[in-house]
Every structure is written in structure tokens, then in C-alpha cells.
């Protein structure tokens with residue numbers, strides 16, 4: 001049998017074949033389907049009804065309510081309510097209501113394991129790749145097809161390998177790695193293939209940082225973003241109540257061909273900031289330093305997990321947001337918020353003047369009434385800063401790591417976090 | 427199929443195709459705001475059969491298929507672009523909206539009259555007299571598009587032939 005990459009091995013397993021070759025179209029069986037209130041029941045429900053098809057296996061479906069929370073207008077309330085009723089009527093195996101953002105909640109409940117083949121009704125579904133699961137985003141029609149049949153078509157991807165040697169410097173994080181890659185390779189750098197993150201700097205990342213990495217594979221234009229499973233993965237899955245199984249088999253063969261192999265030195269990476277209106281505008285923080293900000297937003301699946309809150313607190317400890325700066329924190333899950341409360345992180349953030357928002361997509365999705373106003377300049381830990389996504393078309397959103405957003409909150413302008421580190425998160 | 431070209435640049439994203447603040451609206455209303463950030467007159471001027479032309483990485487951004495659905499709702503017959511973002515590409519095929527990746531899409535100008543032959547992989551520009559070629563989609567995906575998308579395709583599988591015609 002020819003040598004295969006990690007992505008090819010998972011696709012081969014899911015499609016019941018001994019081996020697969022990039023470019024061929026296979027039918028793959030899905031181990032878990034994740035949907036949320038926006039692209040989920042209100043869109044897939046009517047299609048399933050039209051097909052007259054029941055859900056193939058409700059025990060393999062997870063529904064998360066996160067996009068339309070807080071449901072503070074009638075349309076949002078109706079959408080959320082409909083999702084709740086759907087979960088009960090269809091007896092879905094996993095239902096999380098107000099527990100946090102789907103990409104964080106599903107793995108924190110032990111539902112992702114190395115080698116799984118998973119689809120999510122959301123573009124940031126590659127987040128699951130942090131656990132060595134082949135996970136990717138599909139639209140609602142395709143999700144309806146999956147729910148009806150348990151399978152979908154897939155063009156077997158090639159692999160774009162991205163290697164980071166060395167170690168990240170203090171104050172530099174996985175978000176900086178991904179912003180840098182978006183700036184360097186562009187938002188189609190992943191070529192809708194499987195991106196595989198390897199190297200010393202990646203192996204040194206804790207699980208939630210790996211999630212940030214895999215998450216923003218979406219911005220890099222990859223279909224999925226895999227971190228080869230290791231002891232960190234196994235420990236994280238076990239801590240979440242799951243079983244990582246025989247994780248060591250989920251690794252690329254040394255001689256498996258890849259499409260591209262990029263090598264970068266992590267020790268040379270500086271904090272990155274992406275200027276409006278694209279993650280691809282990422283440059284070293286030095287290039288935007290001093291730009292005035294009105295809002296510092298710490299939120300989203302990619303930017304408000306416990307590890308992200310720790311980074312923000314590291315910088316904010318003993319400081320306050322500058323006068324005139326609104327510091328908003330929307331912890332990515334209720335579980336992470338509870339842990340941040342227990343370990344004193346939230347106290348640091350509150351003392352810095354942070355306003356806490358619900359454990360949901362909130363302003364990142366821009367769906368509800370909570371949006372940035374006209375001409376507001378924000379610096380945000382979220383994943384994308386397209387014009388008009390998080391607020392008015394005239395609002396300007398800069399993307400950066402939790403360290404950099406926190407430092408910018410203190411200074412009232414975009415700031416390099418490195419002089420602000422207290423060292424508490426390291 | 428043939429129609430007029432509506433030409434856009436690189437990186438047309440899903441927030442521009444299906445703006446988040448209109449996502450709660452029914453698709454026909456959402457579609458009226460499709461691409462308005464780039465061309466406020468687009469939704470009013472596009473006619474059934476017209477063809478949207480883009481540059482690199484058309485449809486990048488979120489997985490919301492309303493991005494492709496809005497184009498379909500406006501009657502857009504196909505999207506031709508130098509390259510596509512993956513999820514948009516999948517969504518379009520699953521919705522039965524033909525997507526054509528053509529390296530030379532950049533030489534199409536707004537208003538050009540285009541004729542597409544999906545199976546043959548040719549795009550004739552009647553305005554300039556040029557013929558562009560592209561790699562046709564794999565046969566299984568052509569079948570999906572010919573069936574009108576994944577849902578009609580699956581209907582064949584789930585609905586008995588007798589009930590298919592009723593309702």
C-alpha cells in the first residue's frame with residue numbers, strides 16, 4: 001500500500017477503502033455531524049421534510065445554540081426557539097443550549113477524537129483538526145444530505161504541510177501564527193486542501209492554542225487543518241471524558257507526498273495585526289502601532305477560550321482599560337468562564353474594566369443587535385474582519401491575539417504586548 | 427446557457443454575497459442585498475440567465491450557503507471565476523448552481539455576452555469573439571448539477587417515483 005498522509009488515512013477509513021489518492025471523488029461516512037442555530041434546524045429541517053427522510057442516526061448529531069444568542073429581538077428568539085423544539089422532537093444525541101460556541105463546546109464534552117471524520121455546519125469546523133479529527137464545514141443543503149444519508153461526496157485533498165521550527169517567544173501565540181500565515185500565503189493559501197501543522201513549535205502548543213490554529217485554517221482557505229495527535233491530544237480528550245483510542249496510528253507516513261511544504265521559524269515571529277478588512281492584511285504589530293481604538297473585543301471560538309482569557313489577564317493584571325476604550329469579553333463557553341472565574345482570571349479582567357457578554361458568538365457573528373456602530377475602530381481576537389461583518393460598514397476592525405488586544409485596551413491604541421507581559425500565563 | 431457578464435474582482439466574500447444583517451430574512455429579500463456593497467445596482471439589474479464573473483477565491487468566508495442561494499434566487503445561471511473558495515464551491519454544486527473555474531476569467535468585461543458549455547468545458551465570449559476553455563466538473567458532480575442540486579438528487583433516492591410527481 002502506498003504511503004499516505006494523515007488526511008488521506010482518515011478519508012480512506014471513512015470511505016471504507018484501503019487507500020485513497022488526492023483528486024479522486026469518494027463517498028465518506030460521517031462519524032459526527034455538528035449543527036448550530038443559524039445554519040441548522042431552520043434550514044435543514046425543511047429539506048429533510050421535503051425528502052421525507054428521517055435523520056440517519058440522531059445519536060451522531062450535535063446541535064449547539066450559539067449564533068443568535070443573546071436572542072434579544074423577535075426574529076432571533078424565534079430562530080432559537082425553533083432550534084430547541086427541533087432538538088427535542090428529533091431526539092438529537094447532543095444538545096447544548098447557551099453552553100457556548102459550537103467549536104469549543106463539542107470538544108470540551110469529549111465528542112472529538114483522533115481519526116474521526118466529522119462535518120460541521122459552520123466554516124470554522126476545521127477547529128476539530130486540533131484533536132486529529134478530519135473536520136470541515138459544509139452548507140445547510142449539504143448538511144441536510146448528511147443528516148438524511150450519513151454520508152457525503154469528497155474530493156480527496158492533497159496535503160499542504162506547514163512546519164514551525166523553534167519556539168514562540170513570550171507574548172506571541174497561535175493567533176499570531178495564523179495571522180502571519182494569512183498575510184504570507186493569502187486567504188487561498190490552503191487551496192481547499194488538508195493543511196497539516198507540524199514542528200517543534202506546534203507540538204509545544206497546549207490544546208486550546210492548537211484549536212486556534214486549526215480554527216483559522218478557514219481563513220487560510222484549507223478544507224481542514226490537522227495537528228497530528230500526540231500525548232497532549234490524548235490527555236485533552238481524556239480530560240474531556242473521551243477516549244483517544246489508538247491515536248498513534250493517525251500520523252502521516254514519512255514518505256507520503258505532499259503538495260507544498262512550508263517551513264517557518266517560530267522564534268522569529270512577532271505579534272501580528274491584520275488591518276481592515278481582511279485577515280490577509282496581517283503584518284507585524286510595529287506597522288499599525290499607535291492606531292487609536294474605541295473597542296477592544298475578546299470573544300469568539302478562536303479568541304475567548306480559557307487559554308485566550310489567560311493571555312488577556314497576563315497583560316491586564318493590575319491595569320485598567322484606557323479612558324474611552326470599551327473592553328468587551330465574551331468567554332467562548334460557560335465551562336471556560338467557570339474555570340476563569342475559579343482561577344481568578346475573570347477578577348483580573350473585571351478589575352481592568354471589562355464588560356462580560358454571553359457565552360455565544362455575539363458580535364463576531366454580527367447577527368443580532370449587538371454590533372459595532374458607525375466609524376468605530378475595534379481591535380478584536382476574532383477570526384475575520386470583513387467589511388460590515390461585526391458592525392456598520394464604516395466600522396474598522398483590526399485582528400490580533402488576546403495579548404495584543406489587551407495591551408491595546410490599556411494604551412487606547414494598538415500596542416505591542418511584549419512590554420506589558422506580567423508572565424502569569426507562562 | 428448564455429447571458430450577460432456581471433464582473434467583480436478578487437476575494438468576493440460571503441458577507442458581501444449574503445450580508446449577515448439580512449440573514450434573518452427570507453432568501454428572496456436577502457438576495458436583494460446580494461453584492462450591494464460592491465455594486466448597489468446589481469440585484470436590480472441582473473436578469474435570469476446572466477453570469478457572474480469573479481477573480482480569485484470567489485466566495486471566501488463563512489459556510490452560509492445563502493451566498494450561493496442568493497445568486498440562484500436572482501436567476502444567475504453560473505459563476506465563472508479564476509478560483510473559488512472551497513465551501514462556496516461545494517455549496518454551489520449542491521444547490522445546482524454551476525461554478526466554472528477558469529484561469530482566464532480576468533479577460534471578461536462587464537456586459538460581455540457569454541455562452542457556457544459545462545460538459546465541453548468551453549466559454550464563448552460573443553462580444554470579443556474569444557473562446558476560453560476550462561476543466562469540466564467530475565461526472566458525478568455534473569449529475570448533481572443536472573439534477574438541480576443535492577436535494578432533487580436525493581429526492582430520487584428517498585421518494586418513490588409515484589410520489590415524485592405529486593405535491
Ligand code: SF4
Pocket residue numbers: 067101102103122124299300301302360361364365382383
Ligand atoms: S464565534 Fe465567530 S467565528 Fe466562531 S462560530 Fe461564532 S460566528 Fe463563527
